[in-house]
Amino acid sequence: GEDVEQSLFLSVREGDSSVINCTYTDSSSTYLYWYKQEPGAGLQLLTYIFSNMDMKQDQRLTVLLNKKDKHLSLRIADTQTGDSAIYFCAETRSSASKIIFGSGTRLSIRP
């Protein structure tokens, strides 16, 4: 199947860490992506990880990949109000010319 699944909502306190989770079904996935969508805008690439990596860190963002469990997570350290957005997990495969998206997780920040 082509399913990429995410929970729909996450609420965190400002300054805490946010962890957004994603599961996928296709073991042939090559690249996995995290996109961010702010209100009224298109999606912007946040970060990506190649399937032979376990972890990637980029400033406040940490991506963890568990290929055995087909589980991807995005951790945002010291979450700020500007991090409020919808976050999409996506995968691509070497055999395909398209990218499959999850349904998106809406992250809200409370004071």
Next chain:
Amino acid sequence: NAGVTQTPKFQVLKTGQSMTLQCAQDMNHNSMYWYRQDPGMGLRLIYYSASEGTTDKGEVPNGYNVSRLNKREFSLRLESAAPSQTSVYFCASSELGGSSYNSPLHFGNGTRLTVT
């Protein structure tokens, strides 16, 4: 750098009317895509074009047609709009289809379409 440009930004149609959504990219990308975004359903692929001169159906192609006019432009046409086509439409482009698999999507800002 303009990136991916979509027009119009907003449109209201009556049932049965037709319209074309325009998309152009200036990054010399091989592949272009049309997605629709509906609440709770994420992004669903309507059609894509892996290279100039080719188009393929995605998950939800019914009611739509596309034209890859040249390498820069990829249009989406609704021949007879229906209320179920009320959605936000995103065009995107990527290098995917060329020699690189690490080619993320670059998105336009979307067209908000309402069909009454």
